[in-house]
Amino acid sequence: MEDRKLTVRAVERALDILMCFTKSSELGLTEIAGLIDLHKSTVHRLMTTLEEKGFVVRDAATEKYRLGLKVWELSTHLSKSDDPAVLFLPGMERLRDRLGETVSLYLRDGKDRLRIQAVQSNQAIRRVAQVGARLPLYVGASSKVLVAFASPEDQQELFLDSEWPEMPDSGAYMRMLEEIRERGYATSFEEREPGAAAVAVPIVNRSGVVAAALSVSGPVGRISTDTLHEFAPVLMEAAHEMGLMI
Amino acid sequence: MEDRKLTVRAVERALDILMCFTKSSELGLTEIAGLIDLHKSTVHRLMTTLEEKGFVVRDAATEKYRLGLKVWELSTHLSKSDDPAVLFLPGMERLRDRLGETVSLYLRDGKDRLRIQAVQSNQAIRRVAQVGARLPLYVGASSKVLVAFASPEDQQELFLDSEWPEMPDSGAYMRMLEEIRERGYATSFEEREPGAAAVAVPIVNRSGVVAAALSVSGPVGRISTDTLHEFAPVLMEAAHEMGLMI
DNA sequence: TCCTAATGTTTCACCACATGAAACATGGTT
DNA sequence: AACCATGTTTCATGTGGTGAAACATTAGGA
Structure with a gap:
């Protein structure tokens, strides 16, 4: 690839993971790893990060991940005026x-x-x-x-x-x-x-x-x-x- | 620090940047860099990533960043059933x-x-x-x-x-x-x-x-x-x- | 007009840190 | 028990993220 990369791979992957939740509202670790074609452990680290920041939460019953409060909080701050x-x-x-x-x-x-x-x-x-x-x-x-x-x-x-x-x-x-x-x-x-x-x-x-x-x-x-x-x-x-x- | 880090720093920073938009709906590059205490160029790379993925957009007029469509899209997929x-x-x-x-x-x-x-x-x-x-x-x-x-x-x-x-x-x-x-x-x-x-x-x-x-x-x-x-x-x-x- | 300041952008060398293989742990199913 | 499918942790490796600094661009001020 000729054009130098001016983006951050780890962040790209984390955002891709978030977007996976538009397909299904509840996802497991290996499920996500399959969707974006990454190793389990890589996804695990990214998920830990997302979880710690409140962007995803683990469902107490199913142990699976779902979108967290922070996503909701962000969405309330979308500029409504010209929406x-x-x-x-x-x-x-x-x-x-x-x-x-x-x-x-x-x-x-x-x-x-x-x-x-x-x-x-x-x-x-x-x-x-x-x-x-x-x-x-x-x-x-x-x-x-x-x-x-x-x-x-x-x-x-x-x-x-x-x-x-x-x-x-x-x-x-x-x-x-x-x-x-x-x-x-x-x-x-x-x-x-x-x-x-x-x-x-x-x-x-x-x-x-x-x-x-x-x-x-x-x-x-x-x-x-x-x-x-x-x-x-x-x-x-x-x-x-x-x-x-x- | 004793406990090994099992999170991804770059992603943490990117998510921190996103949360900055709960303070103000429109932010410039140096403004963000000041808020989370990072170098301009680091923030710039993270912002490019966020922009490419549609999580932030640049206002055509002011050249500043604001939250993008993807945030809104995510929020519509929050599980409403038990909300x-x-x-x-x-x-x-x-x-x-x-x-x-x-x-x-x-x-x-x-x-x-x-x-x-x-x-x-x-x-x-x-x-x-x-x-x-x-x-x-x-x-x-x-x-x-x-x-x-x-x-x-x-x-x-x-x-x-x-x-x-x-x-x-x-x-x-x-x-x-x-x-x-x-x-x-x-x-x-x-x-x-x-x-x-x-x-x-x-x-x-x-x-x-x-x-x-x-x-x-x-x-x-x-x-x-x-x-x-x-x-x-x-x-x-x-x-x-x-x-x-x- | 030029100068200055502030913002955004690109380059680059360094080495921290993200990475994935593999080992380990756990729980459910046969 | 043996198996399989999950999730978790460890660790060596070298990629890729980092921040200083140089560069570009624009706005304002004298």
Whole structure:
């Protein structure tokens, strides 16, 4: 490797360990060692450190590790002022009340997207969206929006080292992205999740940068492709208003 | 030092850096270096690592660091099932409605206490309690409860390396703790915060361990010492119910 | 305008310290 | 008991983290 390392390996590993707890909330030592491919004893030392600092705790019963109080404490000190998750919540609730379906808000984070906020439909049969979920960028309406409106450099990087299902430079995919940019929204029909359909639009801030993707989704029994296209203008109007806030 | 170190220094430092963001939400490099007493370049390498992993981000405008998305993502994966902060919330709201004052929930964490939940009084003049705040263990009604019901070993450790304001083994303090254990609640009158008064009781789980402290607090204009003692039985009943849940 | 100070960044030689193999301990299962 | 799967500790090795110092960049002050 040519570029000199200006990061600290031990810290990288410790942070990787922490992120393992997004996969499972309770992990054993060897389990972690397997996940990040390190020797038991190395993981053990790192875990002792994390435990001593309160970032993980050992469950009294199972002897396994789980995330600790310090993680929670840190999260309370995240700057809330410009946080889209709280800023857009009222608008998302209005949208839910108007369309009657689950509304989600996504951020692009590296090669994934992150559901940072969701308000659930209150109909009996509904799509339940989990806040904090990390999802792939290659399927789903919101993914297509986030990719379509990403900068060309970001797109290149995404296509490069991501295990994209089909060749993105196959022309057809690029044409689809172009179409999304033109009409301003993307749809998906049983694309990531069987039985679910969605429309998504970008939220553009005043600098013209796409800050997030807003989507409405529900069960295919209630939502046809026609419905998706009917929802689109309503979503775009809401997204426009939200974009003015940041 | 006799006991061999079985922790990783670099990771300890990185975690210390993260915890600095509970003091201020925006920090510069030299600022951090000053806080944890390390060389600039060392902090710089650690920050690069934290940034690359998404645990901190640089504010585009100020060039300073703030907590990143990964912290938030982690926090959404904290196991909510047995979390007192969500478990006790309904009970705390009922208590607030009944007494009309701000209700807080505290956990002991090391040599401090942590406000992990709060429901605000809806009166015009009220005490506003910030969730996530780290407070000292040597003043306030909740502190006295947490100390009084701590195990003797924990108490020893607390008195030892904590900068306690007055000698705790001075007899008077110990007698006060004994009294709190006897009657089951503690009060404070403009003790930590001028103009504020509070009552606190322990929440005891079915194993007989004190899991948390529950307090009701408000402005001295509305709350006399008599009021505190009137509140106490109501609080104790609520705390008893909560204790049965865990 | 130049000078100074303060901040962030990179380089580098040293040797502390993180590392992983292996031995050890523990508890559960057959 | 013998086994296996966990977690824990020890220890020699040399990698990789460290901090001093040099460098870069910007802001302000005279």
